[in-house]
Amino acid sequence: MEEALIPVVPMSHTAHIRSHRKPRRSASKIAMRAGVAGGILSTVAVAGASGPANAAEPVTQTLELPTLTADLAAQVAESADATELAAANYELQAERDAAAAQAAKEAKADLAVAKKKAEAKKKAEEAARKAAAERAARDAERVTLAASADVSAPSASASASTPSVTAPASGSVGTVIAFLKAQLGDAYVMGATGPNAWDCSSLVQAAFREVGVDLPRVSQDQSMMGTEVSLSNLQPGDILYWGGKGSAYHVGVYIGGGQYLDAANPSKGVVIQDLSGYPASGAVRVL
Structure with a gap:
């Protein structure tokens, strides 16, 4: 009788290791x-x-x-x-x-x-x-x-040495005329401006400066100042001029009674004269 053969299953080479075996639940x-x-x-x-x-x-x-x-x-x-x-x-x-x-x-x-x-x-x-x-x-x-x-009014011959108008003690026109009369007898010197020698325009300029009126220095310019007045309607204090307006060669100041005061020439000096003897060309009024 033959013996039965039991197959031998080989074990894993890691089967003997405990950590590689899964524990059963x-x-x-x-x-x-x-x-x-x-x-x-x-x-x-x-x-x-x-x-x-x-x-x-x-x-x-x-x-x-x-x-x-x-x-x-x-x-x-x-x-x-x-x-x-x-x-x-x-x-x-x-x-x-x-x-x-x-x-x-x-x-x-x-x-x-x-x-x-x-x-x-x-x-x-x-x-x-x-x-x-x-x-x-x-x-x-x-x-x-x-x-x-x-x-x-004196005669023309005596007017050069005797004042013919008595100016008031006060007032603009009176002050101007009083100043002019105070210069009677002063010399006439071309270009002079006082106090003892004058030419025609410097005397007029100085007289009106006494009352605060500032006039130009020469007669040509003075004839252009103020208001033009006729020679038949003159009043004391009016400025007279000889020659054309704006080209005047001489000036003086009317003092009344047909007379004016001016620095005439080297032979006469500052005098009072009659207009009838030397008629002016025109006049202007600044006062």
Whole structure:
């Protein structure tokens, strides 16, 4: 009888190593894992069952969202309108404030101009009154001088050494004539300006300087000053000139009674003369 052969399965070359062998799971651990898995599956099932109920809420919220969005858009639009209206009101108020400030500024400027005009008008009226008063005083003074000259007019031969007019102690015309008479007898020297020698224009210039009238230095320019007067309407204090107006070669001052005082020439010096003997070409009035 033959013996049965039992096959020999060779072992792995690592089978003898303990760390390479997987430990078998115990029944208790398998049961525990099955319980945990069953719990998880039941939780998933519950969650799955409650899912449809929970899914209904977003549907409701989704349906209400357009309504909320429309209200929000209306609120935003209303807020934008309110903001725009407020901005327009602010701009209008700013324009009104600017216009009011400009109006106030213009009113202030107009008031200043009006005040200046009023002051200028007042000064002009005062100057006119003063000039009228001075003119009246000069006219009265000239009448007095003319009357005195008519009463006591000397002969032409004696006029060079004897004054024919008694000038008033005060007044513009009287002051001019008084100064001129104080120079009677002084020498005539071309280009001299006093105090003891004169030419015709320097004597006239110095006389009127006594009353604050600044005349040019030469006779040509002096004949262009003041207002032209006719020889038939002469008054004491008028400046006489010989030659053309603006090209005069000699000047003197009318003192009334048909006479004038001048620095005549080197042979006569400062004298009083009759107009009839040496008629002037014209006359100007500066006082």
